[in-house]
Amino acid sequence: MTGHTDWRALVAVAMVLLIAPAIPGIATKTKSVLTGRRGAPVLQGYRDLAKLVRKGRVYSDVSTWVFRAGPVVVVASLVLALLMLPLDGRSAPLHFAGDVVAFAGALALGRFALVLSGLDTGSSFEGMGASREVTIASFAEPVLFLCFAALVLATGHLSLNGAVGPAIGAAWPRDTASLVLVALALFVLLLAENARVPVDDPATHLELTMVHEVIVLDHSGPDLALVLYGSALKLTLFAALLVCVVVPRAALRAWTAPVAVAAGVAVVAVLVGVVESAMARLRLTRVPQLIVGAGALALFGIILLLR
Amino acid sequence: MTGLRDSGLRNRRAVPLGAVPRESVDEFRRTVIEAVQDGWRLAAMFGMPHDDEAVLLTAVLADDARGELGATTTVVRERYPALTPDCPQAHAFEREIAEQCAVRPDGHPWLKPLRRHLPDHRPPARGDVVLDPAHHPFFRVEGAEVHEVAVGPVHAGIIEPGHFRFQAHGEDVLFLEIMLGYQHRGVERLLETAPRERAVHVAESIAGDTVIGHAGAACGAYEALARCRKTPRAQAIRGIALELERIANHVGDLGAIAGDVAFQPAAAAFGALRGECLNMLMTLSGNRTGRGLIRPGGVLWDLTDDMARELRARLERLREELELAASTMFGSASVQARLEGVGVVSAVKVAELGFVGPVARASEVPRDVRHDHPYGIFRFAHVPMTTAWAGDVHARTLVRWHEVRRSIEFAIEQLGALPRGNTMTACGALRPDELVVAMQEGWRGELVHVVVTGGRGEVRRHKVVDASFHNWAALALAMPGNQISDFPLCNKSFNLSYAGHDL
Secondary structure, three states: OOOOOOHHHHHHHHHHHHHOOHHHHHHHHHHHHHOOOOOOOOOHHHHHHHHHHOOOOOOOOOOOHHHHHHHHHHHHHHHHHHHOOOOOOOOOOOOOOOHHHHHHHHHHHHHHHHHHHHHHOOOHHHHHHHHHHHHHHHHHHHHHHHHHHHHHHHHOOOOHHHHOOHHHHHHHHHOHHHHHHHHHHHHHHHHHHOOOOOOOOOOOOOOOOOOHHHHOOOOOHHHHHHHHHHHHHHHHHHHHHHHHHHOOOOOOOOOHHHHHHHHHHHHHHHHHHHHHHHOOOOOHHHHHHHHHHHHHHHHHHHHHHOO | OOOOOOOOOEEOEOEEHHHOOEEOHHHHHHHHHHHHHOOOEEEEEEEEEOOOOOEEEEEEEEEOOOOEEEEEEEEEOOEEEOOOOOOHHHHHHHHHHHHHHOOEEEOOOOOOOOOOOOOOOOOOOOOOOOOOOOOOOOOOOOOOOOEEEEEOOOOOOOOOOOEEEEEEEOOEEEEEEEEOOOOOOOHHHHHHHOOHHHHHHHHHOOOOOOHHHHHHHHHHHHHHHHOOOOOHHHHHHHHHHHHHHHHHHHHHHHHHHHHHOOOHHHHHHHHHHHHHHHHHHHHHHOOOOOOOOEEOOEEOOOOOHHHHHHHHHHHHHHHHHHHHHHHHHHOOHHHHHHHOOOOOOOHHHHHHHOOOHHHHHOOOOOOOHHHHOOOHHHHOOOOOOOOOOOOOHHHHHHHHHHHHHHHHHHHHHHHHOOOOOOOEOOOOOOOOOEEEEEEEEEOOEEEEEEEEEOOOOOEEEEEEEOHHHHHHHHHHHHOOOOEHHHHHHHHHHHOOOHHHHHO
16 A cells, blocks of 8 residues: 655654654744743753653543543554655655545544543543534534645645645646645644644643643543643644645655755744734634634635636 | 611721611611612621620611711521522622521521531520531532533632532533632631731731732721821822732733733733732832731831832833733734623622622722722822723723723822821720721722720621622623633633632
8 A cells, every 4th residue: 555665754754753742842932932931941842741751640430441542542643644644745654545534534533532531531621621622623624624625636636645745846836826725724724623822722721711631631641641742743743734735845855855844844833833922812612713714715725726 | 777877987987886776687677678779788797796695787888979888787596587588789698697607597599608617706605507517509400411510629720719610501601609618717706806916917818919908908997996097198108009909910810811811922911010010019018918018007117208219110110011011912803802792790780789899890880999988098189980881801801901000190199299207106995885897999899897896995896898708799690601611711800819708
């Protein structure tokens, strides 16, 4: 299925896995600097993970294996999705016709596992967070498919390998307007899927307003480390997807392409920080409107392609 | 309403106990209920042992429009017909009386413990407990899809303990019941039994963020009972301290509200500026909380001319920086969209339940002790009252901001025109058998200290009513119909004191 995978593509994946914990750090640092504070070090994410893996786990009496499996499935599904991205601009380690659906499916699987592990604790908070996460996802997922549909139409490839790989370079001069709209929609999606302002506030301590954070209140030690790593990886994954769309890398050398992706991901993280320091969070009931708005952008992109 | 006005009671003017009417229970009920219907407000209601068996109930009413106070009393035994069904303002007061004095208000619609402690003001010969502290069932909404969310008393942030029980349908809140009492320390008992020098320290500790407010009200009561006249300079310094406390807390709240809606620029700016406000309080009192400044007879520390000049310059600078932060916050469409329409308290509810402070003023109910019952410096220098009409989180935020502006204005003006003279006059023994009501507009709203002296001039009863005592009900009423995710923001816009309620 994978064909002959270039081992350098795997190196690119490994690099993304390695830099992931720093990406939320960049967003937080940007926010701190822009609001006149010093902020935590960019590499704080690594320290937190190192601290958490050394700690013990605490499990509630009422939780089952579902709770324990959650964090592992979350990270595994994200890694699976990452394998489908052609980071070096040539080929993804894992690709087949129609893998755009598999990509969305992997994300859904991770979310499903996380939500189940939250529900498994029986806590009313986590149930509330789970319900919010699923509600937001039910709006976000169709938008992701609309974005993919636009990319498939623009490039003629049913696989991410082509759609955001070599073929995207040729599509940009031809369908600039559509691709700009898709990129905008993907950025909104990134904010929504990763619990950032204006959809959620990653810095809040208020359990009643949280979306993502409240589901994982009961996770501790290495499990929490996996959850935090999963959150960082998800942000990095979406940023990488956005960079793959915006930056055609086929012309770059095999070594410089992944570096360009990494730099692009950092730029996206800075953008996230800028958004977070410029606006307040939306009321929870307004979140679907934002995501549907992003969907409308992607839909316009498709319409422009159907001329 | 016979006799309510006759006693000549005013803010900080003591009257002999004999001048306060003693009525039968039925007359007492009628007096209070009719007065409230006529626009008076129940400022305090409390019980104290009358003899070995009976309890003396006292109701203190305020006529804000005329600036008058009135009081009436009655003697009850095990039970009496509750006022609450006809006068909702008495709701929490009667639960408190049942808990403190072991008297049952018959017909009270929701008679359950308020703070969950044993009676500490019951007549000595009575051993019974009317409200079992361990028995406190919650109001429930029945239905297949209705679910309960219990929050606290341990919270995720570093805040005081309180328990919130939501009846919710999905994200929609159907009902909120708030249970407090975790901070109960027996403040009233301490104020009554401690020597006067120590009692002021207790008053300063009623709520850690309202030090000047409560100390000022307690000292106001002592001074009135001792017929002690403060010097104009002491009054001015007290007024400045009170406004500095208001500025510091309001600025902190503005930052916290910005933080709750994840609007970082304003949260960071207000958070930093709150520190500067507290530092000014330190210049005045030697510490950032304002402790040790206000004592019976005046203030312990004087302001030198240099300090007054320096404070003025710092306030001018603070004003500029605050204006900038506020324009960022109120100029941001996303902040405005987030704050408007959330947690509305109607003016009708304010009037019905007697809410006070910025909560009342944000619903366009002009209610401000500095204005209605002026005392000290506020008799000579008026701080304009701030109101807003919407009654939502945005209105409460806006009222806070404009109060900050006006308090800064006031403090700058007073610092430039400090009267000369001493800051302390001797405060002697308290007159026997008198009753005094000392009210003060703390930053959360009206603070009421009622002190009743006994035959030897000892403190027989010291009743404390913090603004939070009234206003917690406002939060509970503001939530139904809102989203549960809006609760923290709504809560922050009230920012009520747990300690001030729990005493």
